[in-house]
Amino acid sequence: MTDSKPALLARPAVRMGLIAAGAALATVLVMALYSNVTKRKAEARQTSFKLMDLDEKTVDPAQWGKNFPRQYDAYQRTLEKYGTKYGGGGSEGLLRSKIAEDPRLVSIFDGYAFSIDYNQRQGHAYMLDDQRVTKRVTERKQPGSCLHCHASNTVAFREQGLKQGAPGTLDEAFTSPNAQAQLMAGFEAVCKLPYGEATKLVKHPVACIDCHDPKSMQLRVTKPGFIRGIDALARSGEPVPHLPSIEKWRKGDKLANYDANRDASRQELRSMVCGQCHVEYYCGPKTTLFFPWNKGLKVEQIEAYYDDYKFPDGHRFFDWKHGKTGAEVLKAQHPEFEMWSQGIHARSGVSCADCHMPYVREGAIKISDHQVRSPLLNISRSCQTCHRFPEEELKARVEAIQDRTKALMNRAEDAVVQLIADLEAAKKGGLDEAKLAPILEFQRKAQWRVDFVNAENSMGFHAPQEAARILGEAIDYGRQGQLALRDLAGTSSGSAAKGRK
Numbered sequence: 001m002t003d004s005k006p007a008l009l010a011r012p013a014v015r016m017g018l019i020a021a022g023a024a025l026a027t028v029l030v031m032a033l034y035s036n037v038t039k040r041k042a043e044a045r046q047t048s049f050k051l052m053d054l055d056e057k058t059v060d061p062a063q064w065g066k067n068f069p070r071q072y073d074a075y076q077r078t079l080e081k082y083g084t085k086y087g088g089g090g091s092e093g094l095l096r097s098k099i100a101e102d103p104r105l106v107s108i109f110d111g112y113a114f115s116i117d118y119n120q121r122q123g124h125a126y127m128l129d130d131q132r133v134t135k136r137v138t139e140r141k142q143p144g145s146c147l148h149c150h151a152s153n154t155v156a157f158r159e160q161g162l163k164q165g166a167p168g169t170l171d172e173a174f175t176s177p178n179a180q181a182q183l184m185a186g187f188e189a190v191c192k193l194p195y196g197e198a199t200k201l202v203k204h205p206v207a208c209i210d211c212h213d214p215k216s217m218q219l220r221v222t223k224p225g226f227i228r229g230i231d232a233l234a235r236s237g238e239p240v241p242h243l244p245s246i247e248k249w250r251k252g253d254k255l256a257n258y259d260a261n262r263d264a265s266r267q268e269l270r271s272m273v274c275g276q277c278h279v280e281y282y283c284g285p286k287t288t289l290f291f292p293w294n295k296g297l298k299v300e301q302i303e304a305y306y307d308d309y310k311f312p313d314g315h316r317f318f319d320w321k322h323g324k325t326g327a328e329v330l331k332a333q334h335p336e337f338e339m340w341s342q343g344i345h346a347r348s349g350v351s352c353a354d355c356h357m358p359y360v361r362e363g364a365i366k367i368s369d370h371q372v373r374s375p376l377l378n379i380s381r382s383c384q385t386c387h388r389f390p391e392e393e394l395k396a397r398v399e400a401i402q403d404r405t406k407a408l409m410n411r412a413e414d415a416v417v418q419l420i421a422d423l424e425a426a427k428k429g430g431l432d433e434a435k436l437a438p439i440l441e442f443q444r445k446a447q448w449r450v451d452f453v454n455a456e457n458s459m460g461f462h463a464p465q466e467a468a469r470i471l472g473e474a475i476d477y478g479r480q481g482q483l484a485l486r487d488l489a490g491t492s493s494g495s496a497a498k499g500r501k
């Protein structure tokens with residue numbers, strides 16, 4: 001053979017073989033990829049492991065956790081302590097005391113339980129224990145209504161309702177008329193119990209069943225205070241552009257109550273589940289717990305409702321009589337839902353869950369982070385989905401808002417404290433009590449506004465301009481009170497001049 005052999009690769013048989021091998025390899029790779037993809041997809045679909053048959057009696061989150069281990073794990077991590085510049089309860093063992101951090105509050109809350117024990121909030125896992133041990137409960141008499149927001153009581157309320165004679169059984173769906181009758185009857189009864197008795201009826205902090213339907217896992221609201229409060233808000237006619245389902249309900253015949261579980265969109269429910277507790281409320285011995293939303297959600301609308309409200313004994317609404325001045329004052333409580341409602345995020349359709357329970361990926365699975373906490377600990381998932389700025393920049397923007405709010409709040413607290421001091425001096429000086437009455441109203445107005453921002457837990461972030469507006473009014477009412485007192489006494493007590501520079 002003189003002609004040289006064709007190069008190995010040029011031989012048809014070898015070429016065919018190589019092509020076949022290549023094709024086979026490619027097929028194997030594609031198959032492998034496919035199998036991986038389908039596995040991931042199946043994993044993604046497998047949000048539930050259906051080990052437990054959940055129903056309206058399953059309170060224990062550990063049982064739900066068997067079907068939804070990822071959400072349950074994160075839920076348990078609300079035990080983790082943290083502290084941001086203004087958020088969290090602090091990372092150390094001891095609770096951060098609000099009254100030790102800001103002694104002006106002792107003077108502002110004089111004569112009220114908040115002047116003896118008042119701490120920074122911490123994670124959901126602690127809510128029941130923290131309430132059971134606070135001196136506000138151990139050293140003062142408190143009603144069963146306190147538990148409305150500190151325990152999973154959906155089932156406990158229904159059980160008590162059945163004992164009160166409400167119709168049906170515990171097995172009925174939560175939205176059925178019987179179940180609703182049980183819930184409300186039980187709620188009324190438990191609110192009237194002394195705290196020590198009521199707390200024996202519950203075992204868990206906020207639980208899956210409080211926010212989810214056990215059969216469909218859809219979001220729902222279960223807290224009686226919210227169910228009534230949101231209907232009162234719907235009937236108020238006050239514009240709520242951030243809650244379109246309410247606007248829509250108002251256009252209907254209004255024969256049935258506004259019912260979030262029937263009327264609200266999923267995106268609205270992503271805030272409403274939090275609004276079951278993170279709100280201003282009345283919770284005392286004189287009447288059943290309620291959310292004061294009948295005239296709207298703004299600070300002066302809630303105030304106007306309280307001013308008109310009469311307790312069963314005929315007296316107008318107040319939370320306590322100030323220890324030093326005798327003014328009938330109001331205590332604001334964590335109005336997160338109300339303040340968020342005034343901000344640009346609510347107006348843009350951004351829900352509490354968007355920032356506080358952002359989506360997280362675990363493998364191919366996208367779930368909502370059930371470790372409810374400060375969004376500043378997870379800026380990439382909580383904010384950068386919408387804002388294309390670096391983490392440090394976003395954090396700086398939040399802190400700029402918070403620092404400004406805090407500075408203005410300091411001035412407003414000074415104004416209230418100084419008005420209190422002047423009133424106290426005037427009383428000691430024997431000034432006619434009847435003449436002081438209109439000035440006590442200034443204290444009520446100023447205190448209510450300062451407290452509305454102070455008790456709100458975002459230090460202004462949820463609605464920066466609204467927070468500033470409220471604090472501006474607080475300063476004005478405080479100083480107006482001092483001026484009126486000066487006119488009355490014909491002298492200056494001098495403390496107005498002690499303002500900060």
Ligand code: HEC
Binds near residue numbers: 087
């Ligand atoms: C646009 C994002 C965003 C939305 C929407 C939002 N928040 Fe916040 N929230 C924040 C930020 C930022 C803070 C400040 C956190 C800090 O200082 O560490 C905060 C603070 C809080 C705190 C105190 C947290 C802590 O660590 O102490 C609570 C409670 C809270 N928000 C509840 C709510 C509720 C309830 C809603 C809905 C009604 C809501 N937030 C809506 C961003 C948001």
Ligand code: HEC
Binds near residue numbers: 121122126128151
């Ligand atoms: C059943 C009432 C209830 C519901 C519903 C509820 N919270 Fe809370 N939340 C509380 C209580 C009570 C605390 C304070 C617990 C403590 O200090 O012991 C708290 C604390 C927090 C904190 C502070 C966490 C920390 O570690 O400092 C944040 C943030 C928060 N809640 C956000 C939310 C958001 C967002 C929702 C809705 C997805 C929500 N909460 C739903 C009652 C509730």
Ligand code: HEC
Binds near residue numbers: 122
């Ligand atoms: C409408 C819901 C609601 C009701 C009713 C309620 N709380 Fe709370 N409570 C909360 C929320 C939300 C927080 C977390 C935010 C905060 O601390 O401002 C909280 C925080 C607390 C804390 C931890 C922080 C602190 O203030 O020291 C204690 C203790 C507490 N509540 C006790 C009580 C007592 C006692 C009652 C009854 C008089 C009561 N709560 C009624 C919703 C409620």
Ligand code: HEC
Binds near residue numbers: 047075208209266367
């Ligand atoms: C304070 C209210 C609240 C509580 C308590 C709560 N969840 Fe959720 N959960 C939510 C919100 C909000 C979403 C987002 C739902 C949506 O966007 O449709 C969610 C979503 C889910 C989903 C759907 C998949 C996902 O992650 O988005 C599952 C499953 C779930 N939760 C399981 C649980 C389990 C299990 C518990 C108890 C261990 C629990 N949840 C407690 C508010 C809550």
Ligand code: HEC
Binds near residue numbers: 343344383465
């Ligand atoms: C779902 C989208 C979304 C998320 C999540 C979100 N934002 Fe926003 N944010 C907006 C929109 C929309 C506006 C209104 C301005 C605009 O249209 O750009 C806004 C406005 C703001 C402003 C200006 C506020 C004001 O009152 O003028 C700040 C600051 C801000 N966001 C910070 C944050 C931070 C911090 C987070 C995370 C904790 C966050 N945002 C999460 C959509 C979002």
